[in-house]
Amino acid sequence: MQRADMVRGELTIALTEGLSPPAELTSAFYRAQAERRVADMATLTPAAASPPPTPSPSDLDAYYKAHQDRFRTPERRDFTAALLRLDDVANAMAVPEDKLRAEYQSRQNDFHKPEERRLQQMLFSDEAKAQAAEKMLASGKSFVETGKALAGSDPAALDLGWIKRGDLPGPLADAAFALKPGGVTPPVQSSFGWHVIRVVSVRPEQTQTFDEVKGQLRQEIARDMAGDSMAKTANQIDDDLAGGASLDDVARKYGLKTSSFKGLDEQGRDDAGKPADLPQPAETVLRAVFSTDGGKNSALADIGETGYFVVHVDKVTPAGIKPLANAHDEAVKLWQADQRAAALQKLADAMTQEVNAGRSLRDVAAAHKLAVVTTSPLPRNGAAGVPPALVSKLFEAKLGAAVDAPSTDGYAVAQLKTIIPADPDKDKAGLDSLSHQLSQQMQGEFLGAFGQALRSRYKVEINRDNIDRLL
DSSP states (O other): HHHHHHHHHHHHHHHHHOOOOOHHHHHHHHHHHOOOOEEEEEEEEEGOOOOOOOHHHHHHHHHHHHHHGGGGGGOEEEEEEEEEHHHHHHHHHHOOOOHHHHHHHGGGGGGEOEEEEEEEEOOOOOHHHHHHHHHHHHHHOOOHHHIIIOOOOOOOOOOEEEEEEEOOOHHHHHTTTOOOOOOOBEEEEETEEEEEEEEEEEEEEEEEHHHHHHHHHHHHHHHHHHHHHHHHHHHHHHHHHHHHHOOHHHOOOOOTTTEEEEEEEEESSOOTTBOOOOOOSSSHHHHHHHHHOTOBBBBEEEEEEEEEEEEEEEEEOOOOOOOOTSSSSHHHHHHHHHHHHHHHHHHHHHHHHHTTTTTTTTHHHHTOOOEEEOOOOOOOOOOSOOOOHHHHHTSSOOOOOEEEEEETTEEEEEEEEEEEEOGGGOOOHHHHHEEEEEEEEHHHHHHHHHHHHHHHHHHHOOOOOHHHHOO
16 A cells, blocks of 8 residues: 555656746736726615605516515424423432432432632742741731742742642641641641641531432432333333324323424424424424324434424425415515615616716716715725625726626625736745645646546446445
8 A cells, every 4th residue: 555655656746746837827827816906986775776666466466476486485384292301200200218318328428528728838849948938927927928039929829729638648638727717837848849838718528418418319319210211101102102092192191291383394483484492402303393294193202311202293384385465565575675676776887887988986976975985905806895796897897997786785886996016026925826826736637637537548447335345
């Protein structure tokens, strides 16, 4: 394999070495890429056009028939979901008192919190400095002042946080846990050096009583018991459904929680676009709903570790075209939007023609009470705030010419004011980078063509069955 890779690599080098674009080609590409153009631009928002009229019944009917794709309705389904949930089963479980007490006794460590102390520490490499710290503290200096003066430590570096006795080496633990809050240990040696420790505050040890944790224990044990019984119950539900039992009967028999939903699409939204409050994960439930025939039950499926669900598809409303009577207001709005867009396009075209006839865009825009802005120097790939289609047209236009194009909120009209040519002789680094990019592209295309020629000359058959067996 390594030898084949080496041969392949050497062949690739031999085929592509020295393959690079001519300097003239690179310079031409550079001039095209780096050229910039500046334009005056006016934006025509919907307010620039006169408000469209209300369509006549015949106009609306013709529009509806010509644009029926805009009035399509998705398939919708009414269904009932029944859930066997771990928490519901657990809440119905009776846990004997003796079982709760036995669990409490077996988990004493879980309910006991040892004493904790918030400590500050100064650590020194030799005993003399630790003793000097002890003397400064005895003279009335604060722990923070002493730590900063002798150890160069800021307050955050001194703070060890809340510490249990077992978190410290024996001698340090004995010294620190023998003091009252505010007390300071004498210098104590460990393998890390010499320590001086101050006790900031103390949290006494605590043991939660049985009554305090009884509810928690009942919930935990009940969930364990529910988990053990749920798989058995799920099998029984499967058997009953397979035997022809209705979902209502199964839900009553096993205490399943049911919810009904009407007119939902595959995304779980109603005809107003509002998402329904579906059992989670909603995607799994919807997948079952839309893969089950009308009038049938889905297979019982799990929802992770929290339970199982089954759905009954009560009604299927096929996808179709909304009748005009039901879509009247929507159709009027769409018709008016199209009329407004056409009016804006007509106005933009008229303004463009006026500019190209000899007037300036600023004069034409002023007549229509439109503001004009001057763009920043635009590259061919565009800039924020300028429609991409307008940029493309500006790079095809002659100096002084006007162009127009749709924008996100209407139309834009622009007049080309300045062309800033690119000079490859003044940007050697940019020219070299572009030459490298073109070389890479040429080499890739050459190798692709070479590989295709080899495949055409030497026919290769791939036996998928043998490959699958090997893998």
